[in-house]
Amino acid sequence: MSTPSRLPAAHADLELGTATASYQVEGGATEDGRGPSIWDTFSARPGAIADASDGSVACDSYHRYAEDADLVAGLGVDWYRFSIAWPRVQPEGRGRVETRGLDYYDRLVDSLLERGVKPTATLYHWDLPQALEDQGGWLERGTAEAFADYAEIVHERLGDRVGLWATHNEPWCAAYLGYSAGVHAPGRQEGGAAHRAAHHLVLGHAMAAERMRAAGAHDVGIVLNLAPVWAERPEAADVADGVDAIRNRVWLAPLVDGAYDDGLLRVAPELADPELVRDGDLALMQGSADWIGINYYTPVRPDVAGTSAGDEHPEGGAYPGVAPFTLVERDPRTDIGWEIDASGLEELLVETHRRTGLPLLVMENGAACADDRVEEGRVADQDRIDYLRDHLAATEAARAAGADVRAYVVWTLLDNFEWAYGYTKTFGLVHIDPADQTRTPKASYDWLAGVARDRSRRRTSGPA
Numbered sequence: 001m002s003t004p005s006r007l008p009a010a011h012a013d014l015e016l017g018t019a020t021a022s023y024q025v026e027g028g029a030t031e032d033g034r035g036p037s038i039w040d041t042f043s044a045r046p047g048a049i050a051d052a053s054d055g056s057v058a059c060d061s062y063h064r065y066a067e068d069a070d071l072v073a074g075l076g077v078d079w080y081r082f083s084i085a086w087p088r089v090q091p092e093g094r095g096r097v098e099t100r101g102l103d104y105y106d107r108l109v110d111s112l113l114e115r116g117v118k119p120t121a122t123l124y125h126w127d128l129p130q131a132l133e134d135q136g137g138w139l140e141r142g143t144a145e146a147f148a149d150y151a152e153i154v155h156e157r158l159g160d161r162v163g164l165w166a167t168h169n170e171p172w173c174a175a176y177l178g179y180s181a182g183v184h185a186p187g188r189q190e191g192g193a194a195h196r197a198a199h200h201l202v203l204g205h206a207m208a209a210e211r212m213r214a215a216g217a218h219d220v221g222i223v224l225n226l227a228p229v230w231a232e233r234p235e236a237a238d239v240a241d242g243v244d245a246i247r248n249r250v251w252l253a254p255l256v257d258g259a260y261d262d263g264l265l266r267v268a269p270e271l272a273d274p275e276l277v278r279d280g281d282l283a284l285m286q287g288s289a290d291w292i293g294i295n296y297y298t299p300v301r302p303d304v305a306g307t308s309a310g311d312e313h314p315e316g317g318a319y320p321g322v323a324p325f326t327l328v329e330r331d332p333r334t335d336i337g338w339e340i341d342a343s344g345l346e347e348l349l350v351e352t353h354r355r356t357g358l359p360l361l362v363m364e365n366g367a368a369c370a371d372d373r374v375e376e377g378r379v380a381d382q383d384r385i386d387y388l389r390d391h392l393a394a395t396e397a398a399r400a401a402g403a404d405v406r407a408y409v410v411w412t413l414l415d416n417f418e419w420a421y422g423y424t425k426t427f428g429l430v431h432i433d434p435a436d437q438t439r440t441p442k443a444s445y446d447w448l449a450g451v452a453r454d455r456s457r458r459r460t461s462g463p464a
């Protein structure tokens, strides 16, 4: 059966969308049999979350999904990207399926389709069932195998209506912020062991893609937060290569070349262990993505430790195997401290297209802004509009330069649980009142709706 949500066609207009992730918006953390995830556990740890909050209520999208779907439809964009909470579907991470959890995504998908919005689902946006973490989490091969089973279960239920599937979101965060830096769940600081997590994440993707394709899926991709890596000075070239290895090559090399390159193995000798990388793993990974999703916020500028004013960075510890270095962030920056440079997105898209030859989808781009106060029923977030306008233009520029980019998706529909920052940093097109979850569209929402309107008018009237 053909589905209404396939990969956008090559050479067609860029399609637009907006995104959320399950733990960041759903709430309903104990409802309908949902099991605990590593983010429930991690959020309860003293000091882990800036405002000591968690996602147990969040935007209450578990109950307000129809209102969310109305908001997406009101934007007039093509796509809504959401993620599925594995512990809603399998509370213990394997075995028993909780039908009520699947029923929720069924309702969400139908409410999008009824409003003319195409759903795209991400299977893993970091909320691992705690039961699997208790068995070693992504350091264990069994988690990749369990992920493939879970993917097959979800695809069987939703695959008649969802045609565009992402396996993982930003496995760099899951592996390196989770198992090395310890600033994301599960909050482990185990250095090079994080490279093992990286291998198992890509393996899980490949195993899931194989099973979903066997069941008739076509457009199975993976969403990566690849980065343009710009050495601050020539002396930093070596550390910049190590950063590039962990941000970019550890993902693209197995997916595209079916091999880990020598420079990568110098940083991550764990990936030369035949107990970890078994016969057939790399062959299974090669060609396992039909498209690559790119999440871009900021460039990465490594510098030699001690030579510049580079800040102590929350990502510290996220690059095991690389000599100590600093990360420099130049002005202007968003409210979360990330440098604003839209040229980084254009460069990243052109370079990733050259490197992979695959269709690219910008699956996240957006800005944390401090001007998110509601005044007389309005939020005037001009800084966010400027950021989005410049990055949308950079995406079009990459297309004009030959990069095969098919969609641009804004992070995020709603102000939501921003991981280790809790509710202190807001990326939403829609403001949420934390007291009662009242949704108030911001000026950026009206701006994006205007862009979508102009584009669809141009599409239907044809070139002048």
Ligand code: PNW
Pocket (backbone or CB within 6 Å): 021, 024, 169, 170, 173, 225, 295, 314, 315, 364, 411, 418, 419, 427
């Ligand atoms: C991404 N870092 O997270 C995620 O995909 C979203 O869920 C998130 O809300 C968004 O970007 C904004 O942060 C990241 O520390 C979290 O480098 C942290 C980092 C990068 C991306």
